[in-house]
Amino acid sequence: MSLSPTGALRHSGNLFAMALDVVRTIPRRPFQAREFIQQAWFVASVTILPTALVSIPFGAVIALQIGSLTRQLGAQSFAGAASVLAVLREASPIVTALLIAGAGGTAICADLGARKIRDEIDAMQVLGIDPIHRLVVPRVLASMVVAVLLNGLVSVVGVAGGYFFNVILQNGTPGAYLASFTTLAQLSDLWAAEVKALVFGAIAGIVASYKGLTAKGGPKGVGDAVNQSVVITFMLLFVTNFVMTAVYFQVVPQRG
Amino acid sequence: MGVEICVEGLTKSFGHQVIWQDVSLTLPAGEVSVMLGPSGTGKSVFLKTLVGLLKPERGSITIQGRDITRLREHDLYEVRKLFGVLFQDGALFGSMNLYDNIAFPLREHTRKSESQIRRIVLEKMDMVGLIGAEGKLPGEISGGMRKRAGLARALVLDPEIILFDEPDSGLDPVRVAYLNQLIVDLNAQIDATFLIVTHDIASARQVPDNIGLLFRRELVMFGPREELLTSDEPVVRQFLNGRMQGPIGMAEEKDAAQVEQELAQLGDAGHTTTPGSQELPPRLLPGPGITRPARWQAIAEREGALRRREVAGA
Numbered sequence: 001m002s003l004s005p006t007g008a009l010r011h012s013g014n015l016f017a018m019a020l021d022v023v024r025t026i027p028r029r030p031f032q033a034r035e036f037i038q039q040a041w042f043v044a045s046v047t048i049l050p051t052a053l054v055s056i057p058f059g060a061v062i063a064l065q066i067g068s069l070t071r072q073l074g075a076q077s078f079a080g081a082a083s084v085l086a087v088l089r090e091a092s093p094i095v096t097a098l099l100i101a102g103a104g105g106t107a108i109c110a111d112l113g114a115r116k117i118r119d120e121i122d123a124m125q126v127l128g129i130d131p132i133h134r135l136v137v138p139r140v141l142a143s144m145v146v147a148v149l150l151n152g153l154v155s156v157v158g159v160a161g162g163y164f165f166n167v168i169l170q171n172g173t174p175g176a177y178l179a180s181f182t183t184l185a186q187l188s189d190l191w192a193a194e195v196k197a198l199v200f201g202a203i204a205g206i207v208a209s210y211k212g213l214t215a216k217g218g219p220k221g222v223g224d225a226v227n228q229s230v231v232i233t234f235m236l237l238f239v240t241n242f243v244m245t246a247v248y249f250q251v252v253p254q255r256g
Numbered sequence: 257m258g259v260e261i262c263v264e265g266l267t268k269s270f271g272h273q274v275i276w277q278d279v280s281l282t283l284p285a286g287e288v289s290v291m292l293g294p295s296g297t298g299k300s301v302f303l304k305t306l307v308g309l310l311k312p313e314r315g316s317i318t319i320q321g322r323d324i325t326r327l328r329e330h331d332l333y334e335v336r337k338l339f340g341v342l343f344q345d346g347a348l349f350g351s352m353n354l355y356d357n358i359a360f361p362l363r364e365h366t367r368k369s370e371s372q373i374r375r376i377v378l379e380k381m382d383m384v385g386l387i388g389a390e391g392k393l394p395g396e397i398s399g400g401m402r403k404r405a406g407l408a409r410a411l412v413l414d415p416e417i418i419l420f421d422e423p424d425s426g427l428d429p430v431r432v433a434y435l436n437q438l439i440v441d442l443n444a445q446i447d448a449t450f451l452i453v454t455h456d457i458a459s460a461r462q463v464p465d466n467i468g469l470l471f472r473r474e475l476v477m478f479g480p481r482e483e484l485l486t487s488d489e490p491v492v493r494q495f496l497n498g499r500m501q502g503p504i505g506m507a508e509e510k511d512a513a514q515v516e517q518e519l520a521q522l523g524d525a526g527h528t529t530t531p532g533s534q535e536l537p538p539r540l541l542p543g544p545g546i547t548r549p550a551r552w553q554a555i556a557e558r559e560g561a562l563r564r565r566e567v568a569g570a
Contacts, residue, residue: 118345120348123349123409127336128361
């Protein structure tokens, strides 16, 4: 990756062009169902366990912070409400994004990069098969679907972890904790989080595929591509997250 | 019958570095051509440009009346179905066994039933001598087997044009000889247009109808085998004889004075430099079990006459 400004622009342009190609290729028949299922299973298998393990302490930290904050403010009855809101709106899409990019994206990027430097991608193109259609679209769709499902998992595990720490370790009131769930949070929060996860999954899949398919320079090139794909995905994810959150607050009326 | 490839004024560069410029040649339909050149002269780049994997800066490549340098991506995929390409390391799909690798193009592009696919795949595997290795993964077999499997995969869609990227690199001389025989047999059987990119002189002497030589960022010469093998062009002579004396240096080209001095020394040492005195090595012919089409029949007769004359001369 060159450091010149035109190089950076060219890479962004190529990345965006590939994203458009992916969108354009999604409706093309035949849909690669087999590849899609294999990839979805693969991405899920490398992400489920780390996600669950990360979301427990993540939910606990939020619960601890909010537990002590609400006590300081004298609003213990809102502890449940606040921690559900934090987990649902921000924590779960971010945890999902980090794991999809860190575990799923790197695996996709390394796989495609290894194929690229072994000339497999060229061979595929010469055999008249479009790698975007055959390889990239199923991977992007798989990472989107798995991101949405993982987001649900993180929400559940995070909220359960929060409950455990707040009620059992900080001696909160179970009834108050549960009852205050819906005072601030609403169903649209969950939808918004799922949409975020969907977009994050798409970004992670597209960036990983782009970096993998443009890897060059032997095995080291694949390592570099994986590294860059994680960095680029994280940067894009946090920017996207900010924009989507800002839009969400403008569009959806908030409670209270 | 194979397809003619007409290349005109082709120029390719990466950034400011020109790989080769103004390459013009015609690969005649159904014939075997070899592209020679020292390492790093962009032979593989030339091959990738022919199938549209790389876009040249200038020039045109015409196949069946279509210029593939200007085709849209979608049409390019259609034209590529005419091609079979054998990549340097076979470029097999690492996650599939040999059978699935070779069946892959059929499963993607045709609506053949599994039993039909099985028949075609086994036929091609038999052709390249890989029967019994169907279940092996590409990582478990030798380089020579990978190359042959790559060739079988390139053959399953019955291509009109087959491109070979260094079929002999990394193989022992015996396997190279077998592979050359296989290439000649294949040409007699399927009648496609062949282009072999290599720097193996022995193969270049025996196998092709036409030879081209890339050096110093341009096509030095392209023409019938006899013409190049008996040529007095210094670069061609040096390369075909594999010697150090001549314009080709270790890193790059040499300066003119040194080349002249070296060539003069070579002349003193009693080597022949008179025009047309180069010996023409015998041509590799299709094996005995292969029915020869008219083209190969003519070549065999010409070869036979040439040999008889040599024997008589001796």
